[in-house]
Amino acid sequence: MSIFPSMAFLQQNFETLSLHHALTLLAFYQLSRWLYRSMVVSPPFKGIPGPKPASWFSGNLGQLFNAKGLPFHQHLSDFYGGTVKVYGFFGDEQLYISDPLAIQAILGKEQECFDETAVFLEANKIIFGPGLVSTTGELHKRQRKLAAPMFSTAQLAKIAPTFYDIAEKLVDVLQREVNDQLSLTHSANTEEENDEKRVGCAVLDVSEWSCRVSLEAAGRAILGYSFDPLDSPVSNPYTTAIKELIPTLFSLALVRQFAPFLSKLGPAWFRRKLVEWTPNRKVQKVKATSDLMHESAKAILKERRAQRLDEANLGSGDGGRAKDLISMLLQANARAAPEERMGDDELTGQMAVLIFGAQDTTSSVMPRVFSLLATHPDVQLNVREEIRNAYARMRQHDGYDTDYVNGKARLDQETLMGLPWLDAVVKETLRLYPPVPFVRRTCTKEASIPYTRTIPDNSNTSVASLASVSIPKDTTFFLSIAGCNRMRSVWGDDAGEWKPERWLESPQPYSKDVKIPGAFSGMLSFLGGGRSCIGYRFAMLEMKIVLATVLSRLVFSPTEDRIVWNLAQITSPSVCRAVEREGRVSVEETKALPLFAAFDDACG
Known part of the structure; x- marks a missing residue:
């Protein structure tokens, strides 16, 4: 003993x-x-x-x-x-x-x-609530069973137009960004500026834009809610909070080892007070992000239920044609046996988890793809030509199963997912990184x-x-x-x-x-x-639509900046630059991945 x-x-x-x-x-x-x-x-x-x-x-x-x-x-x-x-x-x-x-x-x-x-x-239960990443056993299986149909091929086909809307908006915004930078460069018209930038190229932070577009895609496709319409020069506070959550949690990795023990300290209200009283900036940042996600999920859930009630009263229900995934989940939950239904805490937990999980993969992978293509121009050219050829074939063949919205052509899902070079680039990036x-x-x-x-x-x-x-x-x-x-x-x-x-x-x-x-x-x-x-097909469809839409218009090439990839559970890029202060030079890291970008072949 x-x-x-x-x-x-x-x-x-x-x-x-x-x-x-x-x-x-x-x-x-x-x-x-x-x-x-x-x-x-x-x-x-x-x-x-x-x-x-x-x-x-x-x-x-x-x-x-x-x-x-x-x-x-x-x-x-x-x-x-x-x-x-x-x-x-x-x-x-x-x-x-x-x-x-x-x-x-x-x-x-x-x-x-x-x-x-x-x-x-225990850490995920504190941050997200009782969602897929904080449950085990039969409860986890029940939650997964209810959520899985949302990510079927048929359901994803319903949200593909939403991804295209966002990707096309991104291209429009990036075009304005490039034009604005070129106008400023032209106005300055200095030898120093021309040495610093390639003629016809602007510098875009592909990490920042990937984070913004990923959150907007997750918000609109999953919740039917726009977090960041991409118009603003600065990202939505939700984007910033989500972007900083994982690095902050990772920096608290040793502290988090005590989460299972701290979870036994009294009732839930007491544990929340302990967190509030903790004089640690990182802990408070995690708490603020958790509160933001939870309150947003509760408000959106209330809004979705009111919308469904209005549709039922007016006799204009979607009849199974819901295009955002949370509406699909609410439908599935309503049809489930009483003992299998999710309560409000579980639903809001699922919403927070789905939003976070849907954007974290794509916001890490897409910048890596853009960066790799920038340093492998031959592969980038192959991908671009493949995409443009697919659009050309689409226009040449009458009766081709293709969508046109606002005069813009869209590849159907089967064609897009079957593009060999694009598929190879995404798979190889996911494998190696x-x-x-x-x-x-x-x-x-x-x-x-x-x-x-x-x-x-x-x-x-x-x-x-x-x-x-x-x-x-x-x-x-x-x-x-x-x-x-x-x-x-x-x-x-x-x-x-x-x-x-x-x-x-x-x-x-x-x-x-x-x-x-x-x-x-x-x-x-x-x-x-x-x-x-559970949502890997969602991530693959979103990434391919965004990549195909952007790469068909923009050419990327590397800057002289030194990029490092940091481990924060999810990998993320930073740019290292020498900074002089008070006569002393030091190297500072900033979360970013700058690349030269130009429309068509201006960088060539």
Whole structure:
């Protein structure tokens, strides 16, 4: 019998403790647990390679949750192999997994043994409410069952015109932005200005515009609500709040490890007060964003219900033709059996999650696509010619199933989704640069999973053999999405290169010997299993419509700025520039991705 207090005892008594005492007791518990394991329990992952802990207190967590940590993540997979031992608090042994065999088991046949971590669930419950990212078990399955039909091909066809409306508006706004910059440059007419900018080109922050268009697309397609009509020179406050939420949460990664314990501190109103009293700017920013999302969701839900009631009273109901996804969800919820219906808290939670999830992927992937095309002009030309040729064929053939709105032609969904170069560029970008490089899971009961043991030799190659590892209950581990997507054993020796043409040479350019249970194209970018990304088709349709519409008109090329990609759970770009203040030069980072842009071939 252990002389140390049990976790059950601590959780049962947290409600009567002050915050100070609770944190002190928690630290004592973790230290006691570490001492007990180090003296009595055999290390669970003895023999599995990995780096030494960087800190006796936080292990490797400071490296794994570092904004500049992308190289460290890649180093783990490249140097140690697909199954790596890393350390959490007080020497807690964890795993960092990118091995396809292990991932098959975790997301496939053994998925009932693994779930989201308590840290992830409790933090999301606080921020989003009881939505898809904060529920488990039967409740999660019920919510997913109600939400899944919203993302069917038939339903997405209804919202495709909304995406086109927004993409065309974006092009109009960008054209004004380019013209305004060129007018100012022409008026200045200085040699310095002409040296700084290419003739006929303006500088656009494609990251900022991608964030704005992603939120507007999510708002109008999901909620039927416009957050940002793109006309204003500055983004909507909601855009700014959403954009800063994930980086802020990521910077609080070590603090968030205590979320499961803090969630036991008294009733909900008391926990909210604790957050209000916390003298931390980042915590208050997260609270403000959470409040903004929650209040917006409640107001929009009330508006949608009133609209449906008015339509019913007037006999002009949509008859199943609702074009925003929340209206579809309300219809499905009304038709569901009473025991399966979502309450208002669940509905508003779903709305917040859907808006956030719908925009975070596209706002990360689209800037990366624009940046890669800017540095690969030959690929950009192939994509542009393919899009323009599709429009040309459309105009030449009478009876072609094409939509015209305000005199503007629109490719039908089948043609758009079937454009080979555009498809290859999006897939390859998602493979090599997944917007979420890793997720974490916890083992809900002891499980044994297979993996490939890699042993380096003296010739810069390695010898692989099959092995298995027993994962104790309550073990936390990392699933490396980026690492699995770059495994040479799956994708070939050029797995670390951005090569869209690999998707043109074969629709399945990966090893047939290993099946990765990903939801999309044999990769993990949208995860897999019971917690895969429910809206990946939504994201793919939106991205392709926006990219096709913009690339058919604009040419992008790189500026001289140094761009770095930061890890904030979701990757995001920053520009590094030298700034002189009081005679001292320093390098400052700003969230942006500037590219030269011009309409047609003005940059050529």
